[in-house]
Amino acid sequence: MKINYNRELCQGHNRCYMLAPEIFDVDDEGYAVLKIEGEIPAELHDKAQLCVDNCPEYAIELTE
Amino acid sequence: MDAEKAPVADWKTDFDHTHPDYAANAHQIWDDLREECPVAHSDRFGGMWLPTRHEDIAAIAKNEDGLYTSRGVVVSEIPPDVPAPIGYAPPITSDAPFHAPARKLLLGPFAPRQIEALEPFTRECCNSLMDVALAKSGEQGWFDAAIDYSQNIPVRVIAHMLGLPPEDGDKFRRFIHNIIENPVQRDIPEEDTVEWYFDQQIAQRRANPKPPGEGDLIDHLLSVEIFGEPLGQEHVRGTVVLLLVAGIDTTWSSIGSAIWHLAQNPDDLARYRDDPAVRPFAIEEFLRAYAPVTMARMVAEDHELHGCPMKKDDWVLLPFPAGNRDPEAFEDADQFIIDRQKNRHGAFGLGIHRCLGSNLARMELSVALDVFVERAHDFSLVDPATVRFSTGQIRGPRELPVCVNPNM
Numbered sequence: 001m002k003i004n005y006n007r008e009l010c011q012g013h014n015r016c017y018m019l020a021p022e023i024f025d026v027d028d029e030g031y032a033v034l035k036i037e038g039e040i041p042a043e044l045h046d047k048a049q050l051c052v053d054n055c056p057e058y059a060i061e062l063t064e
Numbered sequence: 065m066d067a068e069k070a071p072v073a074d075w076k077t078d079f080d081h082t083h084p085d086y087a088a089n090a091h092q093i094w095d096d097l098r099e100e101c102p103v104a105h106s107d108r109f110g111g112m113w114l115p116t117r118h119e120d121i122a123a124i125a126k127n128e129d130g131l132y133t134s135r136g137v138v139v140s141e142i143p144p145d146v147p148a149p150i151g152y153a154p155p156i157t158s159d160a161p162f163h164a165p166a167r168k169l170l171l172g173p174f175a176p177r178q179i180e181a182l183e184p185f186t187r188e189c190c191n192s193l194m195d196v197a198l199a200k201s202g203e204q205g206w207f208d209a210a211i212d213y214s215q216n217i218p219v220r221v222i223a224h225m226l227g228l229p230p231e232d233g234d235k236f237r238r239f240i241h242n243i244i245e246n247p248v249q250r251d252i253p254e255e256d257t258v259e260w261y262f263d264q265q266i267a268q269r270r271a272n273p274k275p276p277g278e279g280d281l282i283d284h285l286l287s288v289e290i291f292g293e294p295l296g297q298e299h300v301r302g303t304v305v306l307l308l309v310a311g312i313d314t315t316w317s318s319i320g321s322a323i324w325h326l327a328q329n330p331d332d333l334a335r336y337r338d339d340p341a342v343r344p345f346a347i348e349e350f351l352r353a354y355a356p357v358t359m360a361r362m363v364a365e366d367h368e369l370h371g372c373p374m375k376k377d378d379w380v381l382l383p384f385p386a387g388n389r390d391p392e393a394f395e396d397a398d399q400f401i402i403d404r405q406k407n408r409h410g411a412f413g414l415g416i417h418r419c420l421g422s423n424l425a426r427m428e429l430s431v432a433l434d435v436f437v438e439r440a441h442d443f444s445l446v447d448p449a450t451v452r453f454s455t456g457q458i459r460g461p462r463e464l465p466v467c468v469n470p471n472m
């Protein structure tokens with residue numbers, strides 16, 4: 001499982017960073033920064049799904 | 065003032081978001097409209113529209129085709145006369161291409177890490193307010209969670225960020241009241257105007273410039289540039305006023321609504337208090353279910369929306385709270401689910417105008433509730449009939465008498 005994060009759509013709601021700081025950081029302007037570019041470790045799959053399900057801008061997707 | 069409002073004949077064709085009946089029945093009105101007439105109309109305020117589906121609200125907020133302008137964001141009889149794209153209070157009243165650079169100036173101070181640093185200050189404020197509230201409760205058996213507690217938290221924190229004297233809190237609330245209830249000000253002595261107050265504050269700072277990174281938010285605005293020029297006086301003042309207006313009644317409403325909910329739902333209160341892991345989800349669910357803010361736009365050019373003729377300069381309300389209760393977008397949308405796992409709520413707006421203060425507001429809400437449940441432990445409403453909600457675009461309890469139940 002990988003995460004596809006679209007910076008163009010991100011408006012800095014910071015839901016992802018709050019739910020999964022292991023996966024997302026934030027920059028100095030409050031936009032999300034994806035910390036894991038490759039495969040998401042199995043123990044973070046649930047958190048990755050939470051990020052997807054709580055991003056109001058649909059900026060996060062999961063891919064195989 | 066409310067008593068003078070003409071009764072609403074039909075919410076589909078004559079709605080009025082400032083009418084007390086709207087405040088009292090908003091959830092039902094939105095649910096009915098969403099089913100029967102997803103874009104309602106009214107001739108009041110010179111003509112306005114009310115979409116209630118999440119999808120439509122999101123599309124208008126995102127404004128990808130530039131059909132709407134933020135020149136007016138609070139519905140008034142006389143529309144604001146500062147033209148697009150800047151508007152009277154950048155960035156909330158600004159459109160592209162001015163909006164993004166004006167917003168960028170503020171993103172830094174309101175980013176998550178900057179806001180985290182304000183948490184201890186906020187906690188201290190909440191605790192000192194609780195000291196007073198609980199003392200009052202000891203004397204009279206109850207206190208007002210809206211007036212004695214929630215209302216004061218955002219005022220103190222933003223005054224601290226702006227470097228304003230804490231004792232001016234009552235003054236800001238008066239300004240805000242005037243601006244929100246009566247956007248076109250009349251008959252106010254000059255020294256009581258918000259313009260006069262902030263012109264003084266700005267002049268003091270211009271006379272004593274601070275080294276970069278050491279000043280308050282007003283110093284910050286005086287030190288930054290837009291399009292290679294320092295910000296004009298109007299821009300600085302407009303933005304400072306915006307930060308006061310946008311942050312106070314909104315956060316007050318949100319803290320108050322959460323306390324109102326917990327006071328009536330002992331199971332949720334127990335869960336919130338005893339299970340810290342549920343809190344981050346609960347905070348978002350409070351924001352979804354009791355979203356306080358309805359914004360407005362003005363139509364920028366004639367067009368049709370689902371067959372409705374949107375005319376230039378018509379008002380369009382963006383009831384994010386109604387979108388948050390749309391069953392198309394949320395499972396069991398009408399229920400409060402304290403650990404809701406899927407929650408793409410739009411309480412802080414959607415798209416380019418996403419609330420600049422959202423990290424601050426969320427921090428204040430969560431610290432305020434932590435302290436409240438820790439100190440009051442178990443509490444309930446004195447009497448549902450004594451709770452009073454606001455009318456207009458910002459919805460929340462303005463009077464909220466609660467009593468603390470003795471610990472067993």
Ligand code: HEM
Nearest residue numbers: 155156310311314315318357359412413417419420421425
């Ligand atoms: C629970 C509390 C709050 C809620 C629900 C809320 C809600 C909103 C919403 C819905 C918008 C979008 C406006 C639009 O689309 O036109 C907005 C914008 C804004 N809010 Fe908040 N707000 C809250 C607290 C705050 C605080 C504490 C501040 C700052 C002190 C703040 C500052 C702003 C600013 C500056 C904007 C304009 C952003 C822009 O246009 O780019 N808000 N807020």
Ligand code: SF4
Nearest residue numbers: 010011013014016055
């Ligand atoms: S939740 Fe979505 S919009 Fe918010 S910061 Fe994360 S990716 Fe960006």
